[in-house]
Amino acid sequence: MQNDTEKKDSIISIKDVYKAFGDLKVLNGVNLEVYSGENVVVLGRSGTGKSVLIKIIVGLLQQDKGSVNVLGHEVSQLNEKELNDLRRKIGFSFQNSALYDSMTVRENLEFPLVRNVAGLSKADVNEQVESVLESVGLSQTINQVPSQLSGGQRKRIGIARTLILKPEIMLYDEPTAGLDPITCIEINELINEVKEKYKTTSIIITHDLTCARQTGDRVAMLLDGQFQQTGTFEEVFASKEERVKSFYDYNFIQ
Ligand SMILES: Nc1ncnc2c1ncn2[C@@H]1O[C@H](COP(=O)(O)OP(=O)(O)OP(=O)(O)O)[C@@H](O)[C@H]1O
Numbered sequence: 054m055q056n057d058t059e060k061k062d063s064i065i066s067i068k069d070v071y072k073a074f075g076d077l078k079v080l081n082g083v084n085l086e087v088y089s090g091e092n093v094v095v096l097g098r099s100g101t102g103k104s105v106l107i108k109i110i111v112g113l114l115q116q117d118k119g120s121v122n123v124l125g126h127e128v129s130q131l132n133e134k135e136l137n138d139l140r141r142k143i144g145f146s147f148q149n150s151a152l153y154d155s156m157t158v159r160e161n162l163e164f165p166l167v168r169n170v171a172g173l174s175k176a177d178v179n180e181q182v183e184s185v186l187e188s189v190g191l192s193q194t195i196n197q198v199p200s201q202l203s204g205g206q207r208k209r210i211g212i213a214r215t216l217i218l219k220p221e222i223m224l225y226d227e228p229t230a231g232l233d234p235i236t237c238i239e240i241n242e243l244i245n246e247v248k249e250k251y252k253t254t255s256i257i258i259t260h261d262l263t264c265a266r267q268t269g270d271r272v273a274m275l276l277d278g279q280f281q282q283t284g285t286f287e288e289v290f291a292s293k294e295e296r297v298k299s300f301y302d303y304n305f306i307q
Pocket residue numbers: 074077079097098099100101102103104105106
């Protein structure tokens with residue numbers, strides 16, 4: 054019998070994926086289904102291959118073996134134009150937010166819109182910038198430059214800049230890295246608000262167990278090149294598997 058999650062569409066389907074760099078075997082048979090509208094957290098120690106997996110999902114790297122299907126497309130079969138079309142439906146939230154320092158918040162948000170969406174009037178652009186800024190709770194910063202913002206605010210603007218293109222999939226890379234605990238919780242709440250408001254399907258890469266607990270509908274732990282444990286945070290946390298337990302023991306939960 055199918056449960057509620059299994060009845061939903063699979064947005065990202067990863068089947069038996071292998072990737073090695075020379076003798077270094079990074080992914081050794083990775084399987085993961087990410088269903089429409091869910092937040093899946095990928096946990097794993099440094100160097101376990103989380104970024105490699107994300108790069109394979111967006112076609113920046115090719116797997117040696119296995120299948121990666123995103124929004125119904127087999128990524129390794131796409132040509133450059135098809136890949137670009139697919140990437141337009143995927144929003145990346147990078148660790149360092151990657152804002153343009155010399156541009157105001159308004160200009161930072163206008164930039165991806167004007168570059169990617171043809172035929173928008175000035176009024177459309179203004180409306181969309183103001184609306185996305187309101188979604189991340191930072192309307193008052195519209196005329197500021199990134200150096201005038203806190204780390205948490207920069208992170209929010211980075212997320213807004215991604216959301217303005219209305220992605221179907223969001224990929225968050227260490228969204229809470231370098232932020233204080235209160236700001237971390239605010240960013241976790243924002244990730245959940247984005248899911249509700251923009252109906253996104255997300256993969257969140259993190260070492261932060263509080264982030265995993267607060268944002269993950271499901272958590273997948275990458276160990277020795279495979280997802281050894283996938284389930285709710287509580288299910289994975291209850292694991293008796295030594296390597297999973299040792300990951301938790303090393304990572305402080307607030
Ligand atoms: N293009 C590449 N060529 C060779 N080796 C690579 C390449 N990309 C990644 N690797 C290696 O693959 C392994 C996994 O790297 P990856 O960046 O995916 O780790 P990660 O889990 O994202 O780590 P972190 O949490 O520190 O970001 C590392 O040993 C890395 O050196």
